[in-house]
Amino acid sequence: MTRQLIKEVFAGEFRISTLDDAVCIDGSLTVTTDAYVVNPIFFPGGDIGKLSITGTVNDLCMNGSRPAYILASFILEEGFAIDQLHSIVSSMQSTAEEAGVQIIAGDTKVVEKGRCDGLYITTAGIGFLPGGIHLDAGKIRSGDKIIVNGTLGDHAIAIINARQQLGLTPAPESDCAPLHEVIRILLQNTNLKFARDATRGGVATILNEICDDTGLGIIIDESSLPVKYSTRVLCDMLGLDPLYLANEGKLIAFIGEANDDLLSLLKTYKYSYEAAVIGQCTNEVKGVFLRTILGRLRPLLMLASDPLPRIC
Amino acid sequence: MNWNRFRQPDLILKLIGDLTEYKKQVKFMEVCGSHTMAIGHWGLRKLLPENIILISGPGCPVCVTPATIIDSLIKLKSVTITTFGDLMRVPGSHQNLEQARAQGCDIRIVFSPMDALKISQDRETIFIGLGFETTIPGIAFSIVNAAKNNNQNFSVLSLGKLIPPALDALLDDKDLKVDGLILPGHVSTIIGMMPYEFIPYKFGIGGVITGFEPLDIVLGVKTLIENLDHPRIMNEYSRVVRPEGNQIALDLISEVFEITHAQWRGIGEIPDSGLKIKSKYADFDAFRKYDIKTSDLEENPLCLCGNVLKGKILPPECPLFAKTCTPDYPIGPCMVSSEGSCAAYYKYER
Numbered sequence: 001m002t003r004q005l006i007k008e009v010f011a012g013e014f015r016i017s018t019l020d021d022a023v024c025i026d027g028s029l030t031v032t033t034d035a036y037v038v039n040p041i042f043f044p045g046g047d048i049g050k051l052s053i054t055g056t057v058n059d060l061c062m063n064g065s066r067p068a069y070i071l072a073s074f075i076l077e078e079g080f081a082i083d084q085l086h087s088i089v090s091s092m093q094s095t096a097e098e099a100g101v102q103i104i105a106g107d108t109k110v111v112e113k114g115r116c117d118g119l120y121i122t123t124a125g126i127g128f129l130p131g132g133i134h135l136d137a138g139k140i141r142s143g144d145k146i147i148v149n150g151t152l153g154d155h156a157i158a159i160i161n162a163r164q165q166l167g168l169t170p171a172p173e174s175d176c177a178p179l180h181e182v183i184r185i186l187l188q189n190t191n192l193k194f195a196r197d198a199t200r201g202g203v204a205t206i207l208n209e210i211c212d213d214t215g216l217g218i219i220i221d222e223s224s225l226p227v228k229y230s231t232r233v234l235c236d237m238l239g240l241d242p243l244y245l246a247n248e249g250k251l252i253a254f255i256g257e258a259n260d261d262l263l264s265l266l267k268t269y270k271y272s273y274e275a276a277v278i279g280q281c282t283n284e285v286k287g288v289f290l291r292t293i294l295g296r297l298r299p300l301l302m303l304a305s306d307p308l309p310r311i312c
Numbered sequence: 313m314n315w316n317r318f319r320q321p322d323l324i325l326k327l328i329g330d331l332t333e334y335k336k337q338v339k340f341m342e343v344c345g346s347h348t349m350a351i352g353h354w355g356l357r358k359l360l361p362e363n364i365i366l367i368s369g370p371g372c373p374v375c376v377t378p379a380t381i382i383d384s385l386i387k388l389k390s391v392t393i394t395t396f397g398d399l400m401r402v403p404g405s406h407q408n409l410e411q412a413r414a415q416g417c418d419i420r421i422v423f424s425p426m427d428a429l430k431i432s433q434d435r436e437t438i439f440i441g442l443g444f445e446t447t448i449p450g451i452a453f454s455i456v457n458a459a460k461n462n463n464q465n466f467s468v469l470s471l472g473k474l475i476p477p478a479l480d481a482l483l484d485d486k487d488l489k490v491d492g493l494i495l496p497g498h499v500s501t502i503i504g505m506m507p508y509e510f511i512p513y514k515f516g517i518g519g520v521i522t523g524f525e526p527l528d529i530v531l532g533v534k535t536l537i538e539n540l541d542h543p544r545i546m547n548e549y550s551r552v553v554r555p556e557g558n559q560i561a562l563d564l565i566s567e568v569f570e571i572t573h574a575q576w577r578g579i580g581e582i583p584d585s586g587l588k589i590k591s592k593y594a595d596f597d598a599f600r601k602y603d604i605k606t607s608d609l610e611e612n613p614l615c616l617c618g619n620v621l622k623g624k625i626l627p628p629e630c631p632l633f634a635k636t637c638t639p640d641y642p643i644g645p646c647m648v649s650s651e652g653s654c655a656a657y658y659k660y661e662r
Contacts, residue, residue, distance in 0.1 A: 164423050
C-alpha cells in the first residue's frame with residue numbers, strides 16, 4: 001500500500017522516475033533521507049536513535065557508497081523524559097562512530113502532549129561513491145546467486161515481543177546494525193551486481209520488487225534460509241512468515257562470480273557470521289518461488305498489506 | 313533453518329511414497345483453516361498421489377463470522393474495540409476496521425483477551441470474542457476475571473462457534489461426499505475425542521486428529537487410508553491432545569457460556585453451534601450492553617464461498633477467485649482471513 005501511495009502521489013507530482021532509498025546526484029555524492037517512528041522507542045537490541053543511524057547508513061551504502069555525514073531532526077512530545085533523550089542521543093553517537101559517520105547538523109521541534117508518540121527522528125545522510133562502482137538491478141543475470149548476511153525477521157520479532165509484551169525469555173533482540181562493512185566485503189570479494197537492505201516487507205517483498213523491475217525469475221531454497229529457531233516457532237504460532245518480516249541489519253546481495261572463500265570470510269565478521277546463499281536468479285520461472293524442504297516450488301507473492309497476526 | 317523431527321523431508325517423502333500403493337480414489341476434508349494453510353505451505357496437496365484428494369472445510373472462525381458485525385462495531389465511536397489481528401481487514405458494508413481506525417475509531421489488535429482486559433482498566437473496552445473451541449476458554453477466563461474484579465468497563469461480543477455441530481450439519485448434506493475427516497488439532501486439545509464419536513456411527517466415516525507439521529498431516533492421511541474399512545475417531549496428535557480434552561478449559565466454557573444457534577457466514581444457521589454469554593455474566597455481554605444486532609450481509613451472487621466452506625468445490629472453481637476477489641480486495645468470506653480456504657489457495661496453490 002505504501003509503495004502504491006509513493007508511486008501514485010509523490011513520484012508523479014515530484015516527477016521522480018526511479019524510486020530508490022538513496023540517490024547518487026553527480027556520480028559521486030549519494031544522499032538519502034529517512035523517518036523513524038518506531039514504537040516502543042527502546043527495544044532489546046537497540047532504540048530509535050541507533051535505528052536512525054543504522055537505517056541511514058544502510059540506505060547510503062547499498063549502492064556501494066561510503067557513508068560520511070548524517071543530519072538529524074527531532075520531533076519531541078512535550079514532557080518527554082530528558083534522561084531518555086540523553087540515552088537515545090548517546091546511542092546515536094556511538095552507532096555513528098562505529099559506522100564512521102559524523103552527525104553534523106539537525107533541528108529540534110517540541111509539539112504539544114498527544115501530538116506525537118514520544119519522539120520521532122528524521123535524518124538525512126550523505127555518502128561518497130568511489131569511482132568504478134555501479135550497482136544496478138539491471139546487471140542481474142540468470143545464474144546470479146542471492147546472499148543474505150544472517151538470520152531473517154529478528155527486528156520484527158523483537159518489536160512484536162516488546163510491543164505486545166509477549167514476555168518471551170530471553171527477549172529476542174533486534175538485528176539493527178550498520179552494513180557498510182558487509183558491503184565492503186562483498187565489493188572486494190565478488191562481482192556484486194546489486195544490494196538492498198531487507199527492511200519493511202522483508203526479503204520476499206524486496207525479491208518481488210526486483211523481479212518486477214528486471215523481469216527475472218528467482219528461486220529461493222527454504223532449507224538454506226537462516227532463521228532463528230525462536231523466530232520460526234513464534235512465526236508458526238502467530239501465522240507470520242519470516243520471509244515477510246522486517247529486518248534492520250540484513251541485506252540481500254545479488255552476486256555473479258565470487259571468491260571461493262566468500263562465505264567463510266563473511267562468517268568472520270560480526271554482522272554477517274550467519275550469511276548464507278539462499279537462492280539464485282533464473283529464466284526458468286517468472287516471479288519469486290520458494291523450493292520447500294519437500295522439494296516443491298510454490299510462489300512467494302508480494303503482500304500489499306502488512307501481515308496480521310492470526311487468531312489461533 | 314532449524315527443522316524439528318516433524319519436518320524431516322526424507323521421512324515425509326517416504327510416507328508419501330508408501331501412499332502410492334493405495335490406488336482407489338479417496339477424498340478427505342481438512343476441517344481446520346490452519347491445516348489448509350499448512351497443506352498449502354508445504355505443497356502437500358500436490359505431493360500426495362492424485363487419487364488422494366484433500367478438500368478444505370469450514371474451519372476459519374473469521375470467515376464464518378457475519379460481516380455486518382463490523383458495521384455495528386464501527387458505529388460505537390466512544391468505545392475501544394479490541395480484536396485478534398485477522399478481523400482487521402474483513403470488509404463491512406462500507407469500511408473495514410483498519411479503515412475505521414484510520415478515521416479515528418479506537419481499534420486495537422490484541423494477542424489475547426487478557427490484553428483487552430488490561431486495556432479496559434482505564435477505558436470502556438469491547439473484545440470481539442470470535443473463535444472456535446480453541447480460543448473460547450481464554451475468552452471465558454477474561455470474563456470470569458472481569459466479574460471477579462467487578463470491571464464494568466469490559467465486555468465481550470460473543471461470536472464463539474462450535475466445530476462438532478458444524479460437522480454434523482455439513483456431513484448431513486448428501487451432496488458432500490467425503491471418505492474421512494482431518495480433524496482440527498487445536499480445537500481437539502480442548503474438546504478431546506469424544507465430541508466427534510457420532511461421526512463414524514452416524515455417517516460411516518472416520519476422522520483423525522492431527523497436528524500441523526507436514527509429517528503430522530501425511531501421517532493423518534495414512535491413518536485415514538489404513539482405517540477406511542473400520543471408520544473411527546483416531547488421535548495422531550497425542551503429544552498435545554488428550555482423549556478427554558482439557559477439563560479446566562471445558563469447565564470455564566460452561567461456566568460462562570450457554571449453547572445457542574449460530575449464523576455461519578456462507579453456510580447459514582446451524583443449530584446448537586454457537587455460544588452466548590450466560591445471564592449470570594450479562595454485564596459483560598456486549599450484545600446486551602450496546603444492543604448490537606447481527607444480520608446477514610448480502611453476499612455477491614457470483615461468490616461461491618458457501619460451496620467452498622461446505623467442501624463442494626475448490627476455490628479456483630469460483631469465477632471470482634483471484635480475479636475480482638483477492639486478499640487485498642476480498643469479496644467472499646473465504647478470502648477475508650489469512651486462514652480462509654480461498655486466501656490459502658491464493659497464496660500457495662495457484
